[in-house]
Amino acid sequence: MNLQDNNCACHPEAYREVLFETKDYNFNTTNASGLIFSCKECGSLYPDKFPTDKCLEQVYVNYYTSGKKRSKLRKVFRWLLRKSQKTTTFRNTPLDACAICDYGCGSGEYLQTLNNSDHNGKLFGYDPVRPESEDGFPFQWLPVKVFDGKGNQFDWLTMCHVLEHVSNPKQIVTRLTSCLMEGGAIWIATPNANSFLIDCFKGWARDVDFPRHRQVFSGSGLHELLSSCGLEIEIQREDRINSVINFGSCAKNLLGDTSVSSWLRLRILSKALWRLIKHMFLPRHLSDLEATELVVICRKST
Template sequence: MKTKSTHIMCKDHLVSGEEFQIKETSRKGILKTLPVPEPNKIGDYYASESYISHTDSKDNFIDKIYQLIKKISIKRKYRTILKYKKDSKTLLDIGSGTGDFLNVSKDYNISSIGTEPNEHARELSRKKGNTIVEYLDQIQDKKFDVITMWHVLEHVYDPTMYLKKIHNLLHRDGLLLIAVPNYKSYDCKYYKSNWAAYDVPRHLWHFSKSGMKQLVEEQDFKITKLKSLPFDSFYVSLLSEEIKSGKKNIVKAFYIGLLSNLKALSTKEYSSILYIVEKNTK
């Protein structure tokens, strides 16, 4: 995807303090972070104890909130899977982090495997009894009923190539679930460059509904349903407030998160969106 004009400038608030451009691309509705860190350098930008999805930390208030929301969200995720794919028996979770979502699959009689590039997160996942590999290319000669990407697609270097690989791994009648932040949401517009879900340069891509629709359709998928992830607006607003002011401002964050969800009732522009995707079999 060729890049065009600059959409916004953002700083890496987690690790380096470096500034990055977020640029429009030739695919309308998709933005790209530039410069893109080299593959052998990108791991440095995740090297922080504050990067919560690679730890099980409960050291501070935000960590505790994250872990609580994660526990509630996992149940919601499986309810969604079984609502749209009742006979689910096999599951692949791409970017499975510390493996809490994978670990619950056995409660639903689903055989699962995960991919996770971060070594520390993989080790935590294995200790929970999960089957986990480092890269997607290590999974061959398998087909899955369900493939999930919970806030992962924004991290990959080539979303098009990833979706091609996923297409080959998914059963003809399988289900693909993709959750990504939505830069058209109210909380994004409110926080602007301080919006935590820009998360440069770990987030290499930034999606809107129209951009996601075009991207998946080009890979012979179709979006059958869009669902809100209402907790995300509160958590992202909490992080954004700390970036903006250096303080947690819990009340303000709750207000902005709530306002974002309320506005999205009519606009459908939630802070994060879950795309229910199937193969286009026509």
């Protein structure tokens, strides 16, 4: 696999500090390893090397959105998530939204959920990887040129775990902003660089996801990026059940790495389990800082 240099999208020239080494523990698509750096300016995390565009197809072969069936355990967790809080599944989508678009819609799970709900808005989806046949989806697949800001407008745009994958997050957010109707909003979710699970599991953390995540934003890094696109941000609260699901993936990565002694794996796992328990009972203002995910709703600055 060919790799090239990678930097913080907001501060490519800033000082950086090496934190830990990692591999593709999530999907095992390559033997390559990467060093994860922290940007001294905004605290976002990023690998020093990232696949060239030509190699990207290979690193997404087994990805969640590739149409592969989810494991039974994962399905149970998803069910719990849906039961625990409707707003997570529906991404805070207003009931009166009339033109809803999911940028990076994958296999269209969110739009299908909306279609089966009380939402009556028109549904649109865009993903760089499109299905062979677009028949049978309850939404319209869009080509990327739709986001050139020339007349196609939406009042609710969502980007769920997209920003951490792209090479030009500012350009994409700017383009989406230009497609917003008056009063419209963009809902964004992305992993948190200050997540307690990354702190505990380091390179085995699911959200490091080398070599698919180009950058894991800190709260301040994300705020700086979105403000530079002329957006005002309303911070949302993560559903803490996410942390439980994420913990399971991190533990699987760690326990599967037999190059590390059993004793060390047990030590890391016990420490992480203790942090998870504490996280679940922390007051909200503290648990939000170390949440696994940053969730924001953005509107054009007035």
